[in-house]
Amino acid sequence: MLKSIKQVRDDFSQSGTSIAEWSRDNNFSPDLVYRILKNNKIPQRGESHKIAVKLGIKEQKFMK
Structure with missing residues (x-):
């Protein structure tokens, strides 16, 4: 089941894990993760x- 951006933000708040910490743990740029969660627009490609x-917040698309 996909989550909304608001649900993801609420999950971070409830878990006590910071967005920056999650980003580093998953080898992503914290700035980019913050932008995705702030923008309220689901990304289409790339990182x-x-x-x-x-x-x-988005399903994995598998290419043939």
């Missing part, structure tokens, strides 16, 4: 897409 999939 932003990978972050969105890892956060659970």
Whole structure:
């Protein structure tokens, strides 16, 4: 089940894990993760897409 950006932000707040800490633990740029969560627009490609999939706000697309 996909999450909304608000749900992801709430999860971070409830878990006590900072967005920056999660970003570093998953080898992503904290700035890019913050931008995705602030923008309220689901990324379509590249590193932003990978972050969105890892956060659970977008499904992984498999290429043939």
